[in-house]
Amino acid sequence: MGNLTVVAIAPPDVLRELGKKGTSSDITFYNLKRGSDTVTLIEPSRYPERLASLFFSVSMAQSAILVIDAITPALGECILMLDSAGLREGFIVLRNYLSPDQVNPLFKGTVLESYRFCDENWIELKEALLIRASEVPSQEPSADSMPYGTMAIDHHFNVKGIGTVALGGVVAGCLRKHDQLKVLPGERTATLRSIQKHDDDSGYGVVHDRVGLALKNIESDDLDRGYVLTTDPAVSVTDEITADAHLVKYWPSPIHEGMVIYCGHWMQFVSGKVTAVENASDFRRPSLTIRLEKPLVYLPGDRVVLHYLEGGKLRVVGRLILP
Incomplete structure (x- = not known):
């Protein structure tokens, strides 16, 4: 069962053409399934009001669908988010008589240069998504080759007769039924009682799978x-980050001490205060120290997307790699 997770930056009527609506909050899930192959589409349903809605949707995705009706500031912000997150695979659908020549200058130097232009044919796009999902590895790896797994929670609730259920994406490795899980941040642990993938029981979940985990304890x-x-x-x-940052090319002025920056990673959107800045010859390549308001959970080498919510039309700052 290969699963492809796709951020869909598109009007809701388009999403209804592509999949069946599922869990909905500030992000809304739509599901597409054929045989053992599944596509999880994620709509940032509170964007542009909430920038976190866009970040969460992009952070979970392996691919993107960008439906462009007009060239707007919001489109520019979406391009910067996709590029800062490093999401290199996607589909672009142009409407209202827009042409590739009109949008290609906006994509220059970003990951969107590699995206594929598609006609406004949702049947063909669904087929392309399902074919891509079938190519995603889904077999259970051996415990020797992949002994560990990690999942980021996006929703959680209690189910009568089952107990605590957590929904989210496997972000690394492989989780297996009966695993003893650390719950981070904090000191708690939980037992993984059972796993579901798109309503089907499974003994494991691998990276890129969307899973529902029944938890004990x-x-x-x-x-x-x-x-x-x-x-x-x-x-x-960690509650403090020190790393070299790469700011977007439109960022107008140096980052300074005292700025409140939001760090987006997995399903975390954590505010922090810049406590130290070292600028070399290019202020868009600073070394930053950010003291976080609450702990950030991560794997070394992961990417963080930086946001500045007081920035008016420019709210995506750039990115950094966690040491």
């Missing part, structure tokens, strides 16, 4: 969006 009230369930001892927790 923890209550739903003990969880929150952004919490991480993991068996991996390499997963770390």
